[in-house]
Amino acid sequence: MLPPGVYSVTQIEQEKNPVSQVIQLVSLLEFLLNFVSPTQLGKDGKPATVGERVDANRALFANPPDVFFGIGVRNNIVHAKATDVTEAEIKRAVSHLFKAVKELRNHSNVPQSVRLEAFATPAEIVSAPTRAVTTSQLPPAPPKPNFSSADQSAPTSSMPLTPTAAVNPSPSYTTKVTPRPTMTPQQPEHKISTNTIRNIAIFVTLLAAVLFLAKPVWHLSKEKLYGSEEETRITRTQAETALKTIQKSYGNKPLFASKVIEAQTAWRDAEIAFNQGKFKEAEPIYRRLLAVGDELALKETERKDVQTFLDEMNKSREAARTAQAPQYATATWQEAENLKRAAETASKNADLPTAKQNALQAQQKYEEAKTAADATPKPEPSPTPVSVTPPPNQTSGNEEPRVRPRPDSE
Numbered sequence: 001m002l003p004p005g006v007y008s009v010t011q012i013e014q015e016k017n018p019v020s021q022v023i024q025l026v027s028l029l030e031f032l033l034n035f036v037s038p039t040q041l042g043k044d045g046k047p048a049t050v051g052e053r054v055d056a057n058r059a060l061f062a063n064p065p066d067v068f069f070g071i072g073v074r075n076n077i078v079h080a081k082a083t084d085v086t087e088a089e090i091k092r093a094v095s096h097l098f099k100a101v102k103e104l105r106n107h108s109n110v111p112q113s114v115r116l117e118a119f120a121t122p123a124e125i126v127s128a129p130t131r132a133v134t135t136s137q138l139p140p141a142p143p144k145p146n147f148s149s150a151d152q153s154a155p156t157s158s159m160p161l162t163p164t165a166a167v168n169p170s171p172s173y174t175t176k177v178t179p180r181p182t183m184t185p186q187q188p189e190h191k192i193s194t195n196t197i198r199n200i201a202i203f204v205t206l207l208a209a210v211l212f213l214a215k216p217v218w219h220l221s222k223e224k225l226y227g228s229e230e231e232t233r234i235t236r237t238q239a240e241t242a243l244k245t246i247q248k249s250y251g252n253k254p255l256f257a258s259k260v261i262e263a264q265t266a267w268r269d270a271e272i273a274f275n276q277g278k279f280k281e282a283e284p285i286y287r288r289l290l291a292v293g294d295e296l297a298l299k300e301t302e303r304k305d306v307q308t309f310l311d312e313m314n315k316s317r318e319a320a321r322t323a324q325a326p327q328y329a330t331a332t333w334q335e336a337e338n339l340k341r342a343a344e345t346a347s348k349n350a351d352l353p354t355a356k357q358n359a360l361q362a363q364q365k366y367e368e369a370k371t372a373a374d375a376t377p378k379p380e381p382s383p384t385p386v387s388v389t390p391p392p393n394q395t396s397g398n399e400e401p402r403v404r405p406r407p408d409s410e
Contacts (some may be wrong), residue, residue, distance in 0.1 A: 006029065007024050009098070012025060021097075029104075030050040030053065032104045048216065066096035066099070122311065240267075246292070259292055298322040317366045320336070320366040323370045328373040329376070332365055343359040
């Protein structure tokens, strides 16, 4: 009789669930290989696994890699690994395992009784030779009385004799005898009770349910403990893009150096947690990096806004200087200059709101100084005398022209 949990090829072929077929085929394969190499031990001194037995008996299989493929599919199903197998791979594993089991059918180490039970088809079981049916023999007939002696006579009695029924009379050829039904001999040692079949069916059903529910339950508990990998991966991609933007746009600006370092540190800490599978811990760190990127973008916008105010202030200052505000509106000009210096200092110290406010006030003071300078009357400029210089080759009337002496000719 096959041990519990090991089914014959016929029973496995009748199984409709491919997942159950894979598990049952690996169990049958391991059971048969125990007869092929019963004394084989594994690397750790314990009984060898089914994979180690297949590896040790490669010569018995036409294509050992196919057998290892089927065993690997069974391991993924039983242990509910993250690398799931597809339906096509399960069917392919069933085909390879059926072939591997049938290749062990004629091995000499497999007992004949095990071979018959593991590989016999329903037709072979019905056509198997039956045992002879034995019947009990009839009791011998009583001896007949001997009346041949002269001194013996037949018994007489005043009462009529009651006829005695014959003991086990032989049947008459004219009497219709109902034939006994021919019973197919049953082998009690191979009989499986109904309770056992029901328990096995319940076990297989529960096992299939556990295998199918193991993955969702594992993922649900894993997400509850460590967070969702898919969601964290999306956040990680966004954080990586934000870090590249921060390093490119603000890496060479001393004003934002502290924020750049903070973003780089957050990325390093988040990557360590992500690579360790702690997605729930890595998620808020990635989001902190995104917040740093948003903060830098906001500060850059404020900085550009303040720079616009500083440019407008400088334009007003140039207009007031052209209108001679330093001479005709000295007090207002000095106030504007003080506000200008305060705005530039606040801008260098990243105090953008103060810089913006001082630049706006300085611009107003420059405009007031220009208005006051324009309203102040200015003296007319005196004419500048023009001196006329005679040409260099023009001589006065009293001077004689100078004549260059000629060289004496010979």
